[in-house]
Amino acid sequence: MSKSLVVLDPVGTAACCPPLTAQPLSQAQADQIAPLLKALADPVRLRLISLVAAHPGGEACVCDLNDAFELSQPTISHHLKVLHEAGLLDREKRGVWAYYRLRTEALAALGTLIASATA
Numbered sequence: 001m002s003k004s005l006v007v008l009d010p011v012g013t014a015a016c017c018p019p020l021t022a023q024p025l026s027q028a029q030a031d032q033i034a035p036l037l038k039a040l041a042d043p044v045r046l047r048l049i050s051l052v053a054a055h056p057g058g059e060a061c062v063c064d065l066n067d068a069f070e071l072s073q074p075t076i077s078h079h080l081k082v083l084h085e086a087g088l089l090d091r092e093k094r095g096v097w098a099y100y101r102l103r104t105e106a107l108a109a110l111g112t113l114i115a116s117a118t119a
Contacts, residue, residue, distance in 0.1 A: 020114055036110060039086035044069065045079050049107075052089060052100050059092075059101040 025033070040046055051068055052060045062080065066073050080100055083089045088107070089100045 033113065036086055036088070036106075039082055039088060040110075042079065042082075044071065044076075045083055048076070048079055048083060049088065049102060053102040053104075059099050061097045061099050063097060 040049065047068070048065060051065055052058075055064060062073060062077055065076055065080075069076060077098075080089065080091075080098070084091045084100070088103055090103055092099045092101070
């Protein structure tokens with residue numbers, strides 16, 4: 001049985017919905033947004049997002065990120081893959097290395113979604 005790769009569009013997904021405090025989410029909206037938040041809900045992945053965003057030039061290679069963790073390179077690559085498949089990182093292959101760049105519009109859309117009504 002083959003698995004098909006599904007890359008989410010977080011901008012479209014989060015843009016589907018008004019801020020959480022404006023009105024309740026429908027079940028369908030919650031089902032769309034949950035995978036994005038789940039991808040961010042891991043401390044390693046959250047740090048990876050931060051490291052990639054803060055890296056010079058706004059992009060980082062797996063080889064640039066390994067030293068920040070006491071994890072193997074395949075484990076780091078797995079977490080980056082999860083973030084990429086969720087649509088939170090863009091990936092570009094250059095030779096044997098993959099370079100990652102934050103999809104800032106994806107985080108901005110999520111930020112709008114969870115914006116406070118008092119803001």
